[in-house]
Amino acid sequence: xxxxxxxxxxxxxxxxxxxPTESERLHRNLTPAIAEIENGRAFFRYIVAAVTAFAVxxxxxxxxxxxxxxLSLIGWRIVPPAVEPDRSTKLNxxxxxxxxxxxxxxxxxxxxxxxxxxxxxxTGLKTGFNAGVTGGDASDAWxxxxxxxxxxxxxxxxxxxxxxxxxxxxxxxPQLAEDPHSRPYLGNHSASFSLADVGTYLGFQATxxxxxxxxxxxxxxxxxxxxxxxxxxLKGAAxxxxxENAPSLKKxxxxxxxxxxxxxxxxxxxxxxxxxxxxxxxxYMNRHGATPVIVLNPVxxxxxxxxxxxxxLREAEALAELHKLQKRYRFxxxxxxxxxxxxxxxxxxxxxxxxxxRNMRRLLRYVVAHSDGALSPRSVx
Amino acid sequence: MLFNSYVFLFGFLxxxxxxxxxxxxxxxxLLFLTLASxxxxxxxxxxxxxxxxxxxxxxxxxxxxxxxxxVARRRNAWLIGSLAINLGLLGYFKYASFFLNSLNGIGKAxxxxxxxxxxxxxxxxxxSFYTFNSMSxxxxxxxxxxxxxxxxxxxxxxxxxxxxxxxxxxxxxxxLRPQLRAPxxxxxxxxxxxxAYFFTCGLVKKLLLADQLSPHVDALFxxxxxxGLVGSWAAAIGYALQLYFDFSGYSDMAVGLAWLIGxxxxxxxxxxxxxxxxxxxxRRWHMSLSAWFRDYLFIPLGGSRRGAKRTVVxxxxxxxxxxxxxxxxxxxxxxxxxxxLALGVHGVLKSLGWTPKSVIVNRVVxxxxxxxxxxxxxxxxxHVAGTILWRMLGTAGVESWSTLQGFLPGRFVILLLALLxxxxxxxxxxxxxLKPRLVYGLATGVAAAVAVMSIAVxxxxxxxxx
Numbered sequence: 072x073x074x075x076x077x078x079x080x081x082x083x084x085x086x087x088x089x090x091p092t093e094s095e096r097l098h099r100n101l102t103p104a105i106a107e108i109e110n111g112r113a114f115f116r117y118i119v120a121a122v123t124a125f126a127v128x129x130x131x132x133x134x135x136x137x138x139x140x141x142l143s144l145i146g147w148r149i150v151p152p153a154v155e156p157d158r159s160t161k162l163n164x165x166x167x168x169x170x171x172x173x174x175x176x177x178x179x180x181x182x183x184x185x186x187x188x189x190x191x192x193x194t195g196l197k198t199g200f201n202a203g204v205t206g207g208d209a210s211d212a213w214x215x216x217x218x219x220x221x222x223x224x225x226x227x228x229x230x231x232x233x234x235x236x237x238x239x240x241x242x243x244x245p246q247l248a249e250d251p252h253s254r255p256y257l258g259n260h261s262a263s264f265s266l267a268d269v270g271t272y273l274g275f276q277a278t279x280x281x282x283x284x285x286x287x288x289x290x291x292x293x294x295x296x297x298x299x300x301x302x303x304x305l306k307g308a309a310x311x312x313x314x315e316n317a318p319s320l321k322k323x324x325x326x327x328x329x330x331x332x333x334x335x336x337x338x339x340x341x342x343x344x345x346x347x348x349x350x351x352x353x354x355y356m357n358r359h360g361a362t363p364v365i366v367l368n369p370v371x372x373x374x375x376x377x378x379x380x381x382x383x384l385r386e387a388e389a390l391a392e393l394h395k396l397q398k399r400y401r402f403x404x405x406x407x408x409x410x411x412x413x414x415x416x417x418x419x420x421x422x423x424x425x426x427x428x429r430n431m432r433r434l435l436r437y438v439v440a441h442s443d444g445a446l447s448p449r450s451v452x
Numbered sequence: 453m454l455f456n457s458y459v460f461l462f463g464f465l466x467x468x469x470x471x472x473x474x475x476x477x478x479x480x481x482l483l484f485l486t487l488a489s490x491x492x493x494x495x496x497x498x499x500x501x502x503x504x505x506x507x508x509x510x511x512x513x514x515x516x517x518x519x520x521x522x523v524a525r526r527r528n529a530w531l532i533g534s535l536a537i538n539l540g541l542l543g544y545f546k547y548a549s550f551f552l553n554s555l556n557g558i559g560k561a562x563x564x565x566x567x568x569x570x571x572x573x574x575x576x577x578x579x580s581f582y583t584f585n586s587m588s589x590x591x592x593x594x595x596x597x598x599x600x601x602x603x604x605x606x607x608x609x610x611x612x613x614x615x616x617x618x619x620x621x622x623x624x625x626x627x628l629r630p631q632l633r634a635p636x637x638x639x640x641x642x643x644x645x646x647x648a649y650f651f652t653c654g655l656v657k658k659l660l661l662a663d664q665l666s667p668h669v670d671a672l673f674x675x676x677x678x679x680g681l682v683g684s685w686a687a688a689i690g691y692a693l694q695l696y697f698d699f700s701g702y703s704d705m706a707v708g709l710a711w712l713i714g715x716x717x718x719x720x721x722x723x724x725x726x727x728x729x730x731x732x733x734x735r736r737w738h739m740s741l742s743a744w745f746r747d748y749l750f751i752p753l754g755g756s757r758r759g760a761k762r763t764v765v766x767x768x769x770x771x772x773x774x775x776x777x778x779x780x781x782x783x784x785x786x787x788x789x790x791x792x793l794a795l796g797v798h799g800v801l802k803s804l805g806w807t808p809k810s811v812i813v814n815r816v817v818x819x820x821x822x823x824x825x826x827x828x829x830x831x832x833x834x835h836v837a838g839t840i841l842w843r844m845l846g847t848a849g850v851e852s853w854s855t856l857q858g859f860l861p862g863r864f865v866i867l868l869l870a871l872l873x874x875x876x877x878x879x880x881x882x883x884x885x886l887k888p889r890l891v892y893g894l895a896t897g898v899a900a901a902v903a904v905m906s907i908a909v910x911x912x913x914x915x916x917x918x
Contacts, residue, residue, distance in 0.1 A: 115641035117888035117896070121648050124897025125904075132905060270458045275905050329858035332675065 129273055136272035141280035143246050144268045150288050157204045158211065158244065161303055162252040165200070165218045171226035172200035172302070173451045175219060178233030179207040180315060181368050181424065184431035185231065187302040193439045195448045196229065201303035205314075209239035209348035210257070211247055216352055217256045220359070227451040230356055230363035231438060236338060236389040239349035245271075310428065317422035324371055327423035331377055338388045346396075353400040362445040364403045365393060366438055369410050369430065371423045403445050405438050413437030453495040455705045456658055456907055464492065465709075468614075472713045473639045481635055482605035485713065489612035493578070500576035503541065508611045510537050511586045515593040515600035531594045535587065542583045549573050550780030578618040580777055584744055586611050589625040591748055598626045606632040615709035619702050621720040621740035628715065636714040643711050645888050651708030652896050653881045655903040657701030661871060663906070665694040668864040673830060675859070676839045680851035683859045684843040686868065691830045692823045693871045696724065699738070704881050719882050725822070725875040728814035729807065730794040733822055745774050760803065764796035771795060778829070783837060787828045794821060815876075 139150060173196040176185045180203065187199025202215035212232060219228065245268070247253050271277055297313070298306040305313075317323035356363050367389065370378065378385060386408055393404045407413060410430070414437070419430035426434065439446050453460045468488045475481040494501045514534035518527045552568040559566035589610070592598040601607050607625075609632055616623050636643070672679065672687035679687060703720035710717040720740050727733035734742045750770045756763040768789065775788015801807050808814055824841060831837035842848075851859065886892055 111641050113888040114645035116890050117893035118641055118644045118648055120890045120893025121645075121652070121897040121900070124894040125900045126897075128898050128901035129904060132901070270907065273458075273905055274907065278905065332678070332858050 132278055133269065133272050136277045136281050139281035139284055141277060141284050142271065144271065150284050156246065157297065157299070158246045158253075159250050160299055161202055161204055161215065162218060162250055164299065164301060164303055165202070165215065165222060166252065167301070168200065168219070168222055170198050171223035172198050172219065172228060173448075174199040174229045174231065174446065175216070176201040176203055176231050176233070176303070177207070177212040177215060178203040178366075178368075179235075180205045180313075181235075181426070182207070182231075182233040183305055183313075184426060184428045185233075185435060186304045186428070186431075188304070189432055190231070190435060190439070190446070193435060194229075194446045196446070196451065197448075199302055203233065203303075206244060208242055208244065209346070209352060210243045213348045213352045213355075214247060214253045214256050216355060218252055220355070227360050229446045229450050230361055231366060231435075231446070232363050233366045233368050235368045236385045237345075238341065238389060238392060239346055241342075241344045241347060313421060313425075315421045315425040320418075320420060320422065323422040324373060324420075327371070327374055328377060331374055332381070337384050341392045350396070350400070353396070353402060357401045362401050362403060362443075362450065364405060364438060364442045364445050366434075367404070367406045367408050368424075369407045369413075369415060369426050369434060371420055372410060372417050374423060375409055403441075403443050405441050407434050407438070410434075453492055455702070455709070456655065456903075458907060459495075461904065461907075464488075469639075469712060476637065478635050479605060482603075482609045482632065485614075486605060486608045486612055489609070489614040489617060492614040493612065493617060496577050497574075500579075503545075503576055503579070504582055504612065507538060507541065507583060507586050508608050510534055511590050511611075512600075512604060512607045515590050516602065518590065518594050519600045527594060531590060534590045538583050538587050542579060545573055545576055545579055547776075547780045554782075581620050581622060582611055582617060584622050584741075584777075585616070585624075588622070588744060588748060592624070592626060598629070601625075601629065601632075603632075613710075613715065615706040615713070615715070616717060619699070619706075620738075621703055621706060621717050622744050623717055623740070627718060631715050639712070639714065642888075643714070645893075647708045647711030648900075649708065649886060649896060650704045650711060650881060652900040652903070654701040654703070654705030654708060656899050657697040657704060659903040659906045661867075662694050662698035662701060664867060665690050665697070665864070665871075668861070669694050669830075672859060673832075673836070673840070676831075676836050676843075678855075679840065679843050679859070680848050680855070681843065681846045682856060683851055684840045684848075686860055686865075687840060688823045688827045688844060689872065690864070690868055692725070692826045693868065693875065695826060695830075696721070696875065697871070700880075721880065722882065723875065723880045725819055726815060727818050727822070728811055729802075729818055730791065730798050730821065733818055734791075734795070741774070741777075745770050749773060756799070760800060763799060767795040767799070768792035782834055783828050783831055786834060786837075787825055790825050790828060794825075819876075 137145060143156065172187065174187060174190050174194065176182050176187065176190070176199070182203030183201065183205075185201055185203065187201055190199050191197060200219065202212070202219070204211050204215075216230075243257060248257060297309045299309075300306055353363065367386075386406075390404065390406065396402075397404070410417070410426075414433050415426065415430045416433075419427045419433075421427050444450060453464060455461075468485075471484050471488070472481060475484050490501060490504075493504060511534055514530045517530045521527060549570060549572070553570065555566050556568050589598070589600075589607075593600045606629070610623070610625055610628050613623075613628075669687060669690040672683060672690065675683075676687075700721040707717045707719075718740055720738060722736040722739065724733055724737035727736050750766055753766040753769060754762055755766065758766075769792070771788045771792030772785065773788070775784045775786070775791070778784040778787070798807070808817070824844065827840050827844070828834070828837040831840065
């Protein structure tokens with residue numbers, strides 16, 4: 072029978088053969104077609120053109136991104152950064168606080184709608200501060216908590232901390248790392264423009280962000296519209312400019328549903344590295360007498376149903392991890408994922424993930440009622 | 453260190469190129485390349501560097517000892533010693549956990565739990581590749597096909613040379629010896645041009661094609677239970693294309709880097725999806741590996757010289773081991789067996805004259821078979837592989853339009869169709885007779901820059917895990 076394995080060429084047959092000749096090596100595909108041209112001068116032009124084009128293109132991209140500085144990595148601020156600069160805004164507001172905020176709201180943009188004044192009304196606490204920031208993570212919460220504590224070292228505070236199923240990540244937002252208020256609390260992560268940032272500004276994502284920023288400036292809305300009150304809450308006029316406001320809630324939900332279908336059934340494993348800042352913050356709060364209330368962010372009803380059907384483990388895993396942490400730290404868990412539990416309305420979402428102020432007030436009522444006294448005036452005495 | 457990372461492109465490669473060509477003395481250059489390659493390897497995990505050094509030392513000494521004597525018994529003993537150490541290390545680091553877990557599984561299945569511990573052994577990157585490189589050398593010396601080198605730097609450079617160290621191509625000493633013995637005195641413009649061309653082609657294949665397919669393919673495989681006919685085929689074809697562009701991209705980069713430091717590596721891919729039968733596919737896919745298995749396993753087993761039945765057995769055994777070489781998992785074993793059987797069946801049909809005459813029919817059938825087999829290769833386990841293959845037969849029907857929109861975003865579908873046409877119709881990087889014109893130079897530079905712009909989060913090459 073004829074061999075159907077890749078057929079053997081004569082030099083591969085067993086036996087005693089010397090080193091392969093030039094023709095044999097060519098036969099073994101050592102020389103590509105392009106190399107047969109042997110035109111040294113033309114290749115010199117070719118390589119000079121290639122290297123020049125490569126260098127010029129990358130330099131141009133880097134210069135463009137460095138000048139626009141969309142991620143605020145260099146700090147020119149010639150044009151506003153593409154990312155919401157609310158970290159610096161909130162840290163500046165904290166620096167200007169005159170009285171200790173008795174309740175502090177932490178979390179991502181999903182927590183932005185929480186009004187400290189409304190919480191005060193519900194709890195009887197006197198003052199508050201919303202320290203939630205866009206894409207807020209545990210490292211942001213840690214820095215905010217420490218900044219407030221540095222301002223009022225002997226006062227006690229209550230905390231409401233909104234998290235999603237992943238609870239926390241190990242990431243530090245470059246803007247946070249860049250801010251002088253953060254540096255004392257981020258160890259070696261204090262920022263100065265680094266080689267890694269050169270890579271960031273050579274990338275597509277930064278270039279797209281630069282383009283968006285420039286386009287917005289050319290179209291005449293170069294300056295941000297998100298304005299904050301002294302207590303860190305959004306001014307009413309800012310509500311219509313929120314980036315999460317979807318033109319069509321239905322479409323936004325449909326897109327999110329499609330994305331959720333591709334989610335892994337389980338959460339990525341919780342590691343010490345991921346939870347480092349989360350645990351640091353809990354340790355600090357507990358040591359200063361506070362019992363924070365950790366709230367799992369609400370999920371749009373149809374998305375929640377899909378998650379329950381296909382990915383119910385994600386919610387269970389998040390709760391299990393929180394309960395595990397409760398053995399080491401003192402905090403209250405309130406699961407706000409299912410909006411039916413706290414009387415939320417599907418129409419009161421800004422998009423598939425962000426609730427509006429009406430739903431936030433409903434959620435806060437539920438949170439306060441289930442906070443086991445962690446938000447009572449007695450807790451801050 | 454990944455080829456597609458900033459640290460390699462801007463931190464490692466430029467000083468290595470400068471150092472390599474600044475050192476005219478052969479020994480200094482080989483020493484420099486060896487040290488640079490070890491640094492390249494140690495960047496990933498320095499603890500495994502001694503492992504590679506021990507493989508290098510053992511085979512260097514074994515080859516010299518084999519060559520020194522004509523007494524068959526002594527020659528065999530040195531060869532067996534070398535193979536035992538190489539395969540022992542490979543077996544321990546790559547397969548020990550797999551076999552223990554399999555024994556535990558079998559014990560549990562038959563109601564007699566064995567309770568063997570899980571060793572949690574970390575797989576040293578590139579071990580399969582450099583072990584095979586090194587083994588081919590001692591076997592070739594034993595066969596008297598090549599004289600061993602007494603020059604330790606020639607040998608250490610051959611084993612460690614960074615372009616092929618992590619994921620091939622599997623280079624033979626017989627190919628590199630003339631290049632190691634008489635290194636090129638200077639980097640010529642044509643060598644630099646060819647190197648830049650290959651490296652850029654590889655970067656583009658990996659970063660702009662394979663990495664763009666990857667998230668969609670991953671999502672499809674993760675949703676295997678919800679796929680219908682279209683989704684399952686999209687997953688299978690998407691992965692086949694991703695794997696090809698990922699691995700052939702890596703091979704192109706390796707070839708390009710080799711040209712830039714004065715070496716020539718063999719071709720590793722020759723438009724495999726244009727193959728007209730499974731045998732042809734293996735002549736075109738991962739050519740350096742299939743040639744290795746052919747020369748060092750299939751032919752010594754008797755090849756096709758001992759009748760039809762024995763040929764089929766040899767093919768199945770060879771492909772079983774080729775499958776196992778890819779990874780310590782049953783999916784790889786089954787993938788190898790599936791290909792072994794296909795090679796055997798093809799051989800029988802061909803000898804009976806029963807193979808179709810139409811090139812188009814042959815190409816389509818081969819492509820579909822290879823794509824289906826890659827489902828087994830990619831799937832996390834045989835159950836998922838079975839689910840997707842079953843659905844590829846249409847057993848779960850066709851998805852609704854809205855489901856398809858969720859599974860198959862427009863960008864993915866366009867990319868899939870374009871790449872499908874590309875692999876079937878376009879020439880490969882080795883066939884292109886690119887003229888070294890100014891405009892092509894500019895295009896190469898811009899293409900490389902665009903590829904580099906997408907590096908932000910480097911994805912490792914699929915074959916690194918093997």
